[in-house]
Amino acid sequence: MYIRDILEEIELHAPLPLQESFDNAGIYTGDVNLKATGALLCLDVTEAVIDEAIEKECNLIVAHHPLVFKPLKSLTGKTYIERCMIKACKNNIVIYAAHTNLDNASYGVNYHLGKLIGLHNMNILNPHQNSLVKLVTFVPAAFAEVVREVLFQAGAGHIGKYDLCSFNMEGDGTFRANKGCQPFCGEIGKTHYEKEVRIETILPSFIKDAVISALRLVHPYEEPVFDIYPLNNNWTTVGSGIIGEMSASENVKHFLQRIKRIFHSSCVKYSAFTNDIRKVAICGGSGAFLIPKAIALKADAFITGEARYNDFYDVENKILLTVIGHHESEVCTKDIFYQIISKKFPTFALHFSSVDLNPVKYL
Ligand SMILES: [Zn+2]
Structure with a gap:
């Protein structure tokens, strides 16, 4: 089996054209026509992750976050991104990311998050248009x-x-x-x-x-x-965020404690809100741009990875803004990659990275 076969399978679920215009998902290094020796799954690519891939004899790294966003004008090793590129090239490793294409896909990241917290009747919060x-x-x-x-x-x-x-x-x-x-x-x-x-x-x-x-x-x-x-129809099964319902209402305190536990968050930030929670909208990562949409669709809570100070004011008690941490909200993408690849190639060597740790530390 070749590396390109694995990437084709990922893109069947998360086609690259679904990525946002600012994004840079896809292949960064390496030759996809090599035989695949193993894949290391991670949220972020770092030098430690590449060392781990070498040690585990994986010539493919599948990440959620792109390694490169801005075009590189030189490749000398002055930043960790350049050092990752150099190390991957020297070791014939393909680095690949499925980012907003995986966020926007049907049954993508946010659907997965909704399942984790027990939502049903899930719909895309902000369907693709045009x-x-x-x-x-x-x-x-x-x-x-x-x-x-x-x-x-x-x-x-x-x-x-x-x-x-x-x-x-x-x-x-x-x-x-x-x-x-x-x-x-x-x-x-x-x-x-x-x-x-x-x-x-x-x-x-x-x-x-x-x-x-x-x-x-x-x-x-x-x-x-x-x-x-x-x-002009919305593409109702593709787009950003998800909205769904829990099977029973939950008071704010119980809801927040449950969310903290599910996502292993060291610190959950939330806005003032007193109503019970039943309808929940979610967008992993930097999803605060969807707060107005979640309010318009009458969600009781909106969960995301990060938000600005003013977002907590701007919600004006209309919704429980729940911020669980960027890494915490998307570390499950490794599981999504695992499910996609192992379903098609059940005997292929897949590894979860153990070194792509949260870059945000809490005191
Ligand atoms: Zn992210």
Whole structure:
């Protein structure tokens, strides 16, 4: 098995195009065409983590946080980032991160956090917008089935938890093949009427090219007919944060104590709030930008990794702002990587890093 096989599996669950524009998820070093000897899973890549990978004979490090955000202008070892890059290259180690693409994915980081605290009826707190398109194609009736199948195989037709979604309507297509054409049906120079099916389906815009290529392979016409429309629909299964409900209400004190225990937080910061907690929104890491959304959707509590001093004022007793620490809120990403990789490659050597410790210390 090659390193690229493992990364492909991760990206099936967390496609890179789902990452935010500021992000830099993906591959930083190494050759993905090497045979994989083992993978070390971590939240942050440090020099100690790379030493650990060497010691455990892993030539792949899978992290949640990107090693490199800003472009490097030189590579001399003056920062830990550069030293990590140099050490990884010298030792033929691939460093890879799935960051906001894993946050935004269906069943991504925040879904996992919601499961940890026992939420159900979970929905994306801030669904992606302007990322879906509608594909309409017109095919001879006898080819409708095979075209639909190919579109679905290429990733079209998902709505919520449903797949194979399409709308189909029969009608008459007309065309005239002119000189130089090689029409699938009809005669050169004559108007032709063909019983066609108009197939409509939905897909994420980032797979548009792959879906169109697949369509072209099976559509019988010399000039396959299709239209692509941008949609204003939210992509309800993809986006940042999650919101869900606990099976029973909990008073603030019990809720905070439980959250502290679940996330092994040394210090939980919270805002003034007195109502019981039932509906909870979560965004691991730096999720404070979602506080207004959580309030608008009437969550009782919002859990995140870090927030500014003023955020605690700005919530104005409308929600229990609960800040558990950035590292604490995302260290579970190692488990997500483990689940994804081990499900597909059950015998592959996977290790959890034991040295990517919280860089924030508490007195
Ligand atoms: Zn983070």
